[in-house]
Amino acid sequence: MKSIFFILAVVIVSSCTTLSKKDCQTINWYEWGKSDALKGKTSMVFTDYTKTCSKHGIALDKDNYIKGRVEGLKNFCTYKNGEQFAHKGETYRSVCPQQWEPEFLKGYQLGKRNYELEQKERELELRKQDLEEQEAKLRSRQAILSSLKTKQCNLSSDCTIDDNCSLGKCKKSGAKCSFDSDCEIEGRCSLETVCAEGDCDTVNICKYD
Known part of the structure; x- marks a missing residue:
């Protein structure tokens, strides 16, 4: 149960751009490094964490962060995850080690192609809907004009x-x-x-x- 609460805390805090003093004091840097890796973040983010926490006079546990990051990259740098990562429209920032990157890129390239095809399909569908709406308005206007031109009268x-x-x-x-x-x-x-x-x-x- 405790680990579940921690994972939720990582998700919530990592969505913020600035770490508070309390964050710097309480974060489990192993899990934090793992979480960053699974999101495809570069190791440069740790530099930002260091700068922020140093303002509060707090030194970070870099060793555990790196260990967690390596563990996270093992799960991130796979063919399946590469495909899923690209399919969500995410950008790969060359975070995978050389020995894992080729397999990841195979999946990533496939996912990227599928993502781009789906985006084009969505654009075409939106254009189609727009044209249909314009045609409907035009037909309605023509019907009104036709009705006015052929309106029956006596005087x-x-x-x-x-x-x-x-x-x-x-x-x-x-x-x-x-x-x-x-x-x-x-x-x-x-x-x-x-x-x-x-x-x-x-x-x-x-x-x-």
Whole structure:
């Protein structure tokens, strides 16, 4: 039970960037070294620990840290762990001893390829979802526009502003044009006199008879 509590303490404290005075006094450096190795951390982290704890006037147990680190690397530097480590998206920092590194790298390279493939698949899936959402919005907008263009009516008052009731359907009039093709179906481009506040001008606009 005591060892379980210690392992939990290692996990919690190691997630912090700064060691407290109490940490420096109570840490089991053998287990700490083992934990760092299993996380793929370099031995340089011990230098950081030393600097931090020296400010509190506490010397660290380097020998036990190294022993724990070696034990941790035995479990870390394997083919299986290399694959798992890379598959989590972790970066290898050349921590394995020369005699164990080749086997670790075989697994790491495989895991890295699988990780990159999965990342690409996720990106493609997100793009697909984005395109589907855009298409759905476009279809919805087109349906609304189509509904407005074919809205049934009896009088122009049944239509929206600037629309006329033509052949039982709402049509927009007054849009500027140059040719009949610039107007909606059944519309024609007509030269009309348009007046506003006493000023009149002759322009081509779409008309629906």
